[in-house]
Amino acid sequence: MAPVAPRSGDAIFANIERVNAELFTLTYGAIVRQLLTDLEEVEEVNKQLDQMGYNIGIRLIDEFLAKSNVSRCVDFRETADVIAKVGFKMFLGVTASVTNWDAEGTCCSIVLEDNPLVDFVELPDNYQGLYYCNILSGVIRGALDMVSMKAEVTWLRDALRGDDVFELQVKLLKQVPEEYPYKDDE
Amino acid sequence: MAAIYSLYIINKSGGLIYYKDYGSAGRMDTNDTLRVASLWHSMHAISQQLSPVSGCSGIELLQADTFDLHCFQSLTGTKFFAVCEPGIQQIESLLKFVYELYTDYVLKNPFYEIEMPIRCELFDIILTQSVQKDRVALLGQ
Numbered sequence: 001m002a003p004v005a006p007r008s009g010d011a012i013f014a015n016i017e018r019v020n021a022e023l024f025t026l027t028y029g030a031i032v033r034q035l036l037t038d039l040e041e042v043e044e045v046n047k048q049l050d051q052m053g054y055n056i057g058i059r060l061i062d063e064f065l066a067k068s069n070v071s072r073c074v075d076f077r078e079t080a081d082v083i084a085k086v087g088f089k090m091f092l093g094v095t096a097s098v099t100n101w102d103a104e105g106t107c108c109s110i111v112l113e114d115n116p117l118v119d120f121v122e123l124p125d126n127y128q129g130l131y132y133c134n135i136l137s138g139v140i141r142g143a144l145d146m147v148s149m150k151a152e153v154t155w156l157r158d159a160l161r162g163d164d165v166f167e168l169q170v171k172l173l174k175q176v177p178e179e180y181p182y183k184d185d186e
Numbered sequence: 187m188a189a190i191y192s193l194y195i196i197n198k199s200g201g202l203i204y205y206k207d208y209g210s211a212g213r214m215d216t217n218d219t220l221r222v223a224s225l226w227h228s229m230h231a232i233s234q235q236l237s238p239v240s241g242c243s244g245i246e247l248l249q250a251d252t253f254d255l256h257c258f259q260s261l262t263g264t265k266f267f268a269v270c271e272p273g274i275q276q277i278e279s280l281l282k283f284v285y286e287l288y289t290d291y292v293l294k295n296p297f298y299e300i301e302m303p304i305r306c307e308l309f310d311i312i313l314t315q316s317v318q319k320d321r322v323a324l325l326g327q
Contacts, residue, residue: 058300063289065261066282072261146262 006070009089016067016090025119032132042129049131053138054145061143064090076172077101079149080108083140083170092116100169109156110140112166123160131155137168148176190270190277190317191253194219195288197301198263200227204304208317226267230257246278260285280317287312 035045064070068086073079084096094116100109117133131137137153144151150173157163192214195204202223207213214222230244248255254274257267258281266281266288291309292298298306 059289059293062260062262062264062285062293066286066289 006086007068009068009086009095012067012086012090013093018093021093021116021119025116028117028135029121032130036127036130042127046129046131046134049134050138050141053135053140054142055138056135057139057142057144058146060091060139061146064143075105076149076175077105077108079144080110080170083143084110087143088112106172108170110168110170112168115159115166118160121160128161131158132160133158133166140168140170144170150174150176189274190268190280192219192269193284193313193317194223194226194265194267194269195284195304196223196227196265196267199301200224201301203302206310206313226255226257227265230259230265256281258282258285264288283316284313287316 032045032049035048036042039045039048064087068090070082070086073082080098084098088094088096088110092115094112094114096110096112098108098110101107115133117136121132123130123132134155137155141151141153152169152171152173154169154171155167156169157165157167159166190208192205192207194202197203200223202220205219205223233245234242244257244259246257248257249272252272253269254272254277255267255269256277257265258278259265264285266284268277268281270277287309288304291312292304292306293300295306295308298304
């Protein structure tokens with residue numbers, strides 16, 4: 001069978017079943033609010049959102065691969081590009097840009113100008129430490145984890161904290177070789 | 187005769203997480219299916235190492251006198267393989283489709299635990315429907 005051509009983010013987004021954007025945004029808001037009530041500490045909420053994102057990411061990567069037909073990326077640059085151009089488009093309906101590469105090509109920034117999660121959000125003073133969209137960093141970390149890339153994802157800029165855009169730093173820590181035999185003690 | 191004899195899904199460590207047989211030919215008991223799954227997992231891994239081509243992703247098709255075994259491995263390491271009548275062409279696309287169903291009806295089920303055996307009724311139903319549809323399409327040829 002001839003390899004199927006990868007589909008563009010727009011094409012997948014057009015075909016995928018969607019929910020009302022406001023329902024999505026408000027549901028996410030309700031979750032964050034509930035976490036703040038339950039956990040009280042902003043730091044804990046950040047951690048919890050990241051963990052929730054991770055759990056989503058490890059499942060979502062398969063859907064991404066199945067529906068986008070992307071093949072194995074040759075390097076991390078391509079990976080970052082695919083996340084920004086296809087991944088974000090497919091799941092959030094927005095495109096992100098990739099900038100600020102370091103010399104080794106293992107660390108870059110994904111910049112989101114438009115973020116549907118924060119449509120109605122204003123961060124009050126007592127929650128200034130909150131990374132409202134921390135679920136996104138978890139999703140990326142989880143998804144990369146499943147394709148044998150250990151990554152660290154941190155927020156550099158957050159529009160809710162007064163920056164102009166959202167900027168996620170994605171740093172590739174190590175690429176776990178997929179070759180057999182797997183080391184049993186790992 | 188049924189076109190597809192059986193369908194397997196194995197997780198990245200070689201454990202059988204889903205097995206379904208269609209039609210009477212080559213029916214196996216649970217132990218045999220587990221054995222086939224882990225054997226295939228190992229053979230697939232060995233084939234990757236033995237292949238003279240670098241970057242080989244493992245066996246995709248095993249042809250025997252009485253059956254063909256088509257295998258599709260996702261980039262996350264989950265393998266989908268089907269044992270079917272020799273000489274059938276569209277199995278690859280069927281496996282790809284099963285992968286999509288798996289992401290929709292298994293991975294999106296919040297009560298499904300990742301890497302564990304699949305017990306999702308919806309997945310079963312939709313899968314049976316699509317395999318049957320495929321069978322009808324094959325008979326119509």
